[in-house]
Amino acid sequence: MINILLVEDDKSFGYVLTEYIKLKGYNVVWKETAKEALLAIESSIKFNLLILDINLKQSTGYEIAKHIKADGNTIPFIFLTARDLKIDQLKGYQLGAEEYITKPIDEEILLAKIETILARNKTQTLDKAELIFKNINLNSFKRELNVDADIIQLTERESLLLSMLMQQPNQLVERNTILKTLWENQDEFSRNSMDVYISRLRKYLSASKVSIRNIHGKGFILE
Numbered sequence: 381m382i383n384i385l386l387v388e389d390d391k392s393f394g395y396v397l398t399e400y401i402k403l404k405g406y407n408v409v410w411k412e413t414a415k416e417a418l419l420a421i422e423s424s425i426k427f428n429l430l431i432l433d434i435n436l437k438q439s440t441g442y443e444i445a446k447h448i449k450a451d452g453n454t455i456p457f458i459f460l461t462a463r464d465l466k467i468d469q470l471k472g473y474q475l476g477a478e479e480y481i482t483k484p485i486d487e488e489i490l491l492a493k494i495e496t497i498l499a500r501n502k503t504q505t506l507d508k509a510e511l512i513f514k515n516i517n518l519n520s521f522k523r524e525l526n527v528d529a530d531i532i533q534l535t536e537r538e539s540l541l542l543s544m545l546m547q548q549p550n551q552l553v554e555r556n557t558i559l560k561t562l563w564e565n566q567d568e569f570s571r572n573s574m575d576v577y578i579s580r581l582r583k584y585l586s587a588s589k590v591s592i593r594n595i596h597g598k599g600f601i602l603e
Contacts, residue, residue: 382406383406383409383425384401384406384409384429384430384431385408385409385420385421385427385430386398386401386409386410386431387411387412387413387430387433387444388431389412389435390433395410397431397487398410404491406494409425409427412437413437414439414440414444415438417430418444418447421448424548424553425557426547426548429455429456429501430444431457431458431494432444433459434461435461435463442475445457445459445475445476445477446475449476456478456497456501457476457477458477458479458493459477459481460485461480461481461483462483478497481493511543511546511547514590515527515588516546516588516589518546520539520540520543523536525542525584527584527588528587530587537562541562541574541581544557545602548602549603550601550603551601553601555574555597555600556599557599559574578594578600590602590603
């Protein structure tokens with residue numbers, strides 16, 4: 381599932397835009413302040429795109445962009461703002477924005493830009509499909525797990541699950557986030573199925589320096 385974080389403090393506009401983007405099949409998390417946005421970015425949700433208003437209460441979209449860049453985060457982002465001065469647009473692009481869109485907006489054009497950015501980022505991700513943590517190496521494109529030169533062929537879901545954990549090593553990845561992303565359901569059957577997959581991955585990793593720790597009722601940590 382594609383996750384988009386919208387940061388917009390205009391309640392009416394934020395609601396309308398959130399519902400419009402959701403209708404196109406994307407999962408949208410809407411936050412009204414920079415503080416709430418940064419907490420969302422630091423959560424276990426893996427965002428594919430940020431849409432940032434610049435004029436926010438107590439902060440700006442510029443500050444959010446600076447913060448994520450300082451953390452080495454590579455989430456692509458768009459500035460969506462009423463500021464239409466050239467100096468503001470230049471500042472937005474200098475901070476690394478993929479697009480700088482001024483209000484009022486054309487929703488169809490915005491959606492086209494979102495789809496273009498997501499498609500471009502997906503291609504770049506495939507080029508960087510290799511994940512490394514301690515003595516394990518995962519090629520998510522080939523679905524191959526390398527443990528000290530021993531190659532294990534994974535199923536698609538095993539590869540996706542391990543990839544989620546390896547992208548956030550030593551951090552809690554919530555059970556509900558995994559279920560929503562890989563099973564698209566949170567019923568008992570899906571929970572049991574996920575536990576089976578976790579057990580398989582633990583078996584594959586048994587000869588490595590890596591383990592998957594269960595945090596009861598919350599999720600898992602790759603450590």
